[in-house]
Amino acid sequence: MSRVLIVEDEKKLLASLKKGLEQDGYEVITATTGEEGYYAATTEKVDAVLLDLMLPRRDGIQVLRDLRSGGFSQPVLILTARDSVDDRVVGLDSGADDYLVKPFAFAELLARLRALLRRDTGERKLMLLVGDLEMDLVARRVVRDGEEIELSLREFELLAYFVRNADTVVTRDMLARDVWHEPMGVLTNVIDVYVGLLRKKVERPGLQQLIHTVRGVGYVVRDAS
C-alpha cells in the first residue's frame, strides 16, 4: 500500500483529500504547517507528498527545497492557487514532479498520483536510443556517454517524448497535449522551463548537442554526429 503525506492548511480540503485517498486504498498521513510537513516527510516512510504552497511556518517552496537538498527523492505534487503560474514554475524548478491547480477534480489528482507512483512492473525492457543517450523506460534510467543522469518524473517523460520523436520537430502544442495533457495556454512558460532544466542535465561540454531549438516552432532531438 502506498503511503501519501498531505501537507495542507485548509482543514476542509485536507479532510476531503484524506478521505478520498483512503477510499482509493492509500495510507495517508497529514500535516497542516510547513514545519510539520517537513518533519513528517523526513521521519516517516512516505511514498509521495501532496504539498500546498501557501502554508504557515515555512511555505511549500521552502519545504520542497529543504527536502530536495536533504536528498528526499520521492515524488512531490504541488497544489497551487489558480493563476499563479509563477508559483508553478518556481515549484517545478525547486524539485516538484507535477502540480495541480486548485480547485481540481479528485479524479485528476488520483490519475496524477498513480502516474507518479508507477513502478517497475516487470514489463518487457524498453530502451530508447539517440546517439550516445540511452533511456530505459522500465527502470526509468537515463545514461549519456556512460554517465547516469538523474531526472524528475516530468523531465523523464519529456525526454522520452523527444527521443521517441527523434529527428521530428516537436511543437509546444504537442508537448502540452501529449506530455502535460493540458491546454497550451497555461503552459508556455512551464514547457520552456522544463526544456531548460532538461538541457542543463543532458547537454554536457564536449558532447554533441542533442536538443535543438527550432525557432518559432519548437524543438527537435537529433544526433548530429
Ligand code: CA
Ligand atoms: Ca494554503
